[in-house]
Amino acid sequence: MEQVFDLATIPLRELNQALHDCLPDASKSVWRIINPKGEHAVACGVDTPADIEIRGHVGYYCAGMNKQAHVIIHGNAGTGVAENMMSGTVRVKGNASQSAGATGHGGLLVIEGNVAARCGISLKGLNIVVCGSVGHMSGFMAQKGTLIVCGDAGYALGDSIYEADIFLKGKVDELGADCMEKNMTEEHLTFLATLLETAEVTDDPASFRRYGSARSLYNFEIDDADAHT
Amino acid sequence: MCGITGLFLKNPSLEKDLGSLFEPMLLQMSQRGPDSTGFAIYRNPASEPQIKVVLQSPDPSFDWLGLSSELRAILDPDLVMTPNYNHCLMLVSTDESTLNRELMQLLPSLGLTIVSIGRHIEIYKEVGTPETVAECFGLKRMTGSHAIGHTRMATESAVTTAGSHPFSTGNDVFLVHNGSLSNNNRLRRSLISQGAVFTTDNDTEVAAQYFDIKLQQGASLEEAMTSALSDLDGFYTFCIGTSNGFAVLRDPIACKPAVMAESDDWVAIGSEFRALADLPDVGHAEIWEPEPAVPYLWENALKVPVADTRAHR
Numbered sequence: 001m002e003q004v005f006d007l008a009t010i011p012l013r014e015l016n017q018a019l020h021d022c023l024p025d026a027s028k029s030v031w032r033i034i035n036p037k038g039e040h041a042v043a044c045g046v047d048t049p050a051d052i053e054i055r056g057h058v059g060y061y062c063a064g065m066n067k068q069a070h071v072i073i074h075g076n077a078g079t080g081v082a083e084n085m086m087s088g089t090v091r092v093k094g095n096a097s098q099s100a101g102a103t104g105h106g107g108l109l110v111i112e113g114n115v116a117a118r119c120g121i122s123l124k125g126l127n128i129v130v131c132g133s134v135g136h137m138s139g140f141m142a143q144k145g146t147l148i149v150c151g152d153a154g155y156a157l158g159d160s161i162y163e164a165d166i167f168l169k170g171k172v173d174e175l176g177a178d179c180m181e182k183n184m185t186e187e188h189l190t191f192l193a194t195l196l197e198t199a200e201v202t203d204d205p206a207s208f209r210r211y212g213s214a215r216s217l218y219n220f221e222i223d224d225a226d227a228h229t
Numbered sequence: 230m231c232g233i234t235g236l237f238l239k240n241p242s243l244e245k246d247l248g249s250l251f252e253p254m255l256l257q258m259s260q261r262g263p264d265s266t267g268f269a270i271y272r273n274p275a276s277e278p279q280i281k282v283v284l285q286s287p288d289p290s291f292d293w294l295g296l297s298s299e300l301r302a303i304l305d306p307d308l309v310m311t312p313n314y315n316h317c318l319m320l321v322s323t324d325e326s327t328l329n330r331e332l333m334q335l336l337p338s339l340g341l342t343i344v345s346i347g348r349h350i351e352i353y354k355e356v357g358t359p360e361t362v363a364e365c366f367g368l369k370r371m372t373g374s375h376a377i378g379h380t381r382m383a384t385e386s387a388v389t390t391a392g393s394h395p396f397s398t399g400n401d402v403f404l405v406h407n408g409s410l411s412n413n414n415r416l417r418r419s420l421i422s423q424g425a426v427f428t429t430d431n432d433t434e435v436a437a438q439y440f441d442i443k444l445q446q447g448a449s450l451e452e453a454m455t456s457a458l459s460d461l462d463g464f465y466t467f468c469i470g471t472s473n474g475f476a477v478l479r480d481p482i483a484c485k486p487a488v489m490a491e492s493d494d495w496v497a498i499g500s501e502f503r504a505l506a507d508l509p510d511v512g513h514a515e516i517w518e519p520e521p522a523v524p525y526l527w528e529n530a531l532k533v534p535v536a537d538t539r540a541h542r
Contacts, residue, residue: 057502078488078502135483
């Protein structure tokens with residue numbers, strides 16, 4: 001049964017408490033949230049197999065720390081959407097602000113519009129698919145996971161990146177420190193195709209280029225030993 | 230933190246509702262800045278040689294009537310004073326240098342300060358939450374063409390009325406700021422050597438004086454914003470009001486937030502979307518996040534195209 005929460009009349013804390021009261025091993029629940037009006041922390045910290053539909057624009061940290069739930073935002077999202085998400089899926093039908101998917105550990109984040117700066121900063125295993133473009137310093141210090149961008153990327157893409165993968169279809173303003181273009185092998189193409197299909201994005205995997213770490217920044221070089229004494 | 234809100238009405242029939250549309254925007258930004266609140270409102274333009282001056286007294290029961298008879302004798306027999314809480318709007322026919330000279334002599338001994346001078350602009354600002362400050366000045370009932378407000382969470386200088394935003398730079402131009410500048414002390418010294426007079430230790434006043442001097446030197450607002458990208462270091466989202474429009478500028482790293490929206494009837498800015506959420510027909514407005522290091526400018530309700538500034542980031 002679908003539960004409807006109208007945030008114009010019900011306080012946000014009541015909604016989040018009701019979501020938190022659902023146990024991780026509960027059966028699937030269905031939620032519809034209306035009139036979010038840019039409120040922060042809508043559907044944050046959910047850990048239950050739920051389908052959550054949000055009708056309208058949300059503020060900061062929507063679906064942050066998400067586990068298991070499938071969240072769809074029919075609108076734009078503010079700073080840090082799906083921040084530190086662990087599993088499940090989060091889909092933004094509009095645009096997202098800065099730091100989308102920051103430090104995300106797992107699951108899938110799809111943004112159908114554009115994303116501002118620092119998308120996927122310090123990524124730790126989450127897969128992000130952006131149908132539009134991303135702002136500057138996206139993938140900064142990303143350790144693990146994937147950032148797929150169907151549009152363009154702002155300056156300092158993948159700055160100080162560790163072992164995350166970036167797939168970019170459009171052009172990049174400028175690569176960040178220690179980020180380089182890498183070979184696209186069959187294995188990468190297959191992985192990309194699967195992820196695009198899961199995200200329901202129809203762009204041709206062959207039209208993307210792959211970027212990642214040049215591994216010169218985070219490796220200790222014995223020749224530099226003197227600099228550390 | 231700090232919150233910024235701005236509303237420019239493109240549809241003149243909404244001007245009677247400016248205060249009631251703008252007040253909820255300011256109140257939504259309470260959590261971003263509960264220390265002090267201020268707003269500039271553009272309305273009832275004075276015709277030359279009249280000038281609008283807003284004065285402020287720390288004492289809400291200050292005798293404005295007594296002052297007005299004194300000022301009538303010195304400045305203008307037809308001078309009109311309209312008190313509003315501890316501020317007072319003065320409408321006076323005189324030239325600006327006489328005005329400045331006389332007020333500079335008289336005001337300090339009475340503990341009064343000038344909050345704004347211009348033909349269109351009125352600034353009201355005070356220590357306190359948006360709710361109390363808006364209530365004190367009766368913002369809800371104000372009419373006008375555009376308003377820009379600020380809710381301050383003080384980080385680098387004292388919580389005082391003078392340190393509250395907006396900072397007027399004279400000539401109907403003023404500034405509100407979310408962020409903090411890091412080269413403000415050096416810049417302050419350089420501006421003082423160019424003739425600027427400072428009244429606070431506040432970093433935003435440095436930015437306001439910077440724009441004032443650039444405009445006085447003949448730069449357009451767009452040119453002043455472009456040079457600010459090179460000369461001002463730190464974090465900022467600026468919103469600048471002019472007699473017929475407003476401008477927005479974010480620092481190249483985009484540290485501080487901003488959301489803009491434009492409909493057929495209005496253009497608006499807020500630090501967060503929730504400040505815009507109750508505007509009429511917001512569901513059909515174009516909503517976007519201003520790009521870092523790109524000046525945005527509206528004049529006479531039309532967006533002014535600006536040159537590519539990406540080299541400045």
